[in-house]
Amino acid sequence: MSLPLFPSQWISDEHRMLQDSVARFFKERWVPRATEWREAGMMGRDTWLEAGANGLLCASMPEAYGGGGGDFGHDAVILLEQAKANLSGFGGGLHSAIVAPYILHYGNEEQKQRWLPRMATGELVGAIAMTEPGTGSDLQNVRTVAKRDGDHYVLSGQKVFITNGQNANLVVVVCKTDKDQGAKGISLLVVEVENEDGTLVPGYRRGRNLDKIGMKAQDTSELFFDEVRVPVANLLGGDKGLEGQGFFQLMQELPQERLIIAVTAVGSMERALSEALNYTKDRKAFGKPIWQFQNTRFKLAEVQSQVLAARALVDACMQAHLKGELDAARAALAKAWTTDLACKVMDECLQLFGGYGYMMEYPIAELYADARVARIYGGTNEIMKELASRFM
Numbered sequence: 001m002s003l004p005l006f007p008s009q010w011i012s013d014e015h016r017m018l019q020d021s022v023a024r025f026f027k028e029r030w031v032p033r034a035t036e037w038r039e040a041g042m043m044g045r046d047t048w049l050e051a052g053a054n055g056l057l058c059a060s061m062p063e064a065y066g067g068g069g070g071d072f073g074h075d076a077v078i079l080l081e082q083a084k085a086n087l088s089g090f091g092g093g094l095h096s097a098i099v100a101p102y103i104l105h106y107g108n109e110e111q112k113q114r115w116l117p118r119m120a121t122g123e124l125v126g127a128i129a130m131t132e133p134g135t136g137s138d139l140q141n142v143r144t145v146a147k148r149d150g151d152h153y154v155l156s157g158q159k160v161f162i163t164n165g166q167n168a169n170l171v172v173v174v175c176k177t178d179k180d181q182g183a184k185g186i187s188l189l190v191v192e193v194e195n196e197d198g199t200l201v202p203g204y205r206r207g208r209n210l211d212k213i214g215m216k217a218q219d220t221s222e223l224f225f226d227e228v229r230v231p232v233a234n235l236l237g238g239d240k241g242l243e244g245q246g247f248f249q250l251m252q253e254l255p256q257e258r259l260i261i262a263v264t265a266v267g268s269m270e271r272a273l274s275e276a277l278n279y280t281k282d283r284k285a286f287g288k289p290i291w292q293f294q295n296t297r298f299k300l301a302e303v304q305s306q307v308l309a310a311r312a313l314v315d316a317c318m319q320a321h322l323k324g325e326l327d328a329a330r331a332a333l334a335k336a337w338t339t340d341l342a343c344k345v346m347d348e349c350l351q352l353f354g355g356y357g358y359m360m361e362y363p364i365a366e367l368y369a370d371a372r373v374a375r376i377y378g379g380t381n382e383i384m385k386e387l388a389s390r391f392m
Contacts, residue, residue, distance in 0.1 A: 083267025089217025165221025
């Protein structure tokens with residue numbers, strides 16, 4: 001069912017063409033396989049090659065590096081349609097709009113040429129390893145260490161909750177190149193974790209694929225680095241190859257990561273509202289459709305207003321970001337507010353399904369379970385509010 005939403009001014013005709021193509025691809029190719037991936041706990045490596053062949057990867061990367069030559073709006077419409085298709089297992093948003101920009105913005109020319117074209121095809125699957133067992137939102141205190149040894153770093157540490165962890169063969173690792181310098185000692189090191197024959201490089205190990213409340217089809221993993229030798233040439237230190245730039249690089253890129261989460265939250269809310277509308281107009285109780293009860297109509301009218309408000313906030317952030325004007329504080333607020341709201345919206349919509357809302361055969365149950373983690377990842381919502389308050 002089509003929802004009466006205001007048009008998003010940032011969506012151009014080119015964005016809309018991509019959006020229509022992606023929506024059709026998801027519906028025809030991937031939605032029929034969603035149950036298979038949930039049961040397996042991950043999407044196969046073949047799906048990444050299929051995504052690359054269909055223009056779902058690196059849409060905003062320059063054509064010179066194999067990308068689609070678009071802007072962040074192209075990534076955003078893919079994220080919207082993925083959320084509306086209820087395909088939370090695909091980590092393409094992180095790969096294309098988080099990992100690839102680190103390489104584009106902070107890599108040297110050789111690094112961009114080496115990695116980005118293969119990321120665009122899906123040959124390389126990207127992940128970023130920030131979180132550690134004792135370090136979540138507090139990135140300054142990461143314990144993973146990279147010690148210089150000639151032309152290599154020797155990388156040791158443990159990461160957890162890493163999206164694409166089982167499939168990734170290109171991992172951007174947040175580590176300390178100087179453990180005594182706090183934030184100034186942090187660097188980003190790109191680790192090619194597989195040899196040409198697909199075997200893992202010595203010292204690298206993928207831990208278990210974590211058993212989560214939601215996002216069942218997404219491979220979220222522990223990663224272990226036990227004296228992994230990484231060429232110094234893999235440091236993301238710009239043309240001069242400088243260490244200690246990592247914290248600045250992270251702070252520059254996190255607003256887009258948080259906008260990605262907000263965009264996804266809006267797409268998920270739109271899908272939840274659509275599911276609830278369809279169900280309440282078809283399902284009968286006491287001899288008439290549930291829609292005819294005033295409580296149902298009032299609840300869904302409230303949800304409609306919340307979706308409109310969330311879409312308006314995210315649209316404003318999108319327009320600002322596309323002009324290079326989205327600051328960290330507003331991105332943090334957008335992430336926190338939309339993800340808090342999404343959990344409330346999912347709960348209201350699920351309630352209208354009665355007992356069937358708790359059954360995983362209904363999409364609303366999966367939407368409900370998937371929504372909760374967005375208040376945690378990308379920086380907890382409590383940290384988002386603390387960050388935003390500093391600019392008030």
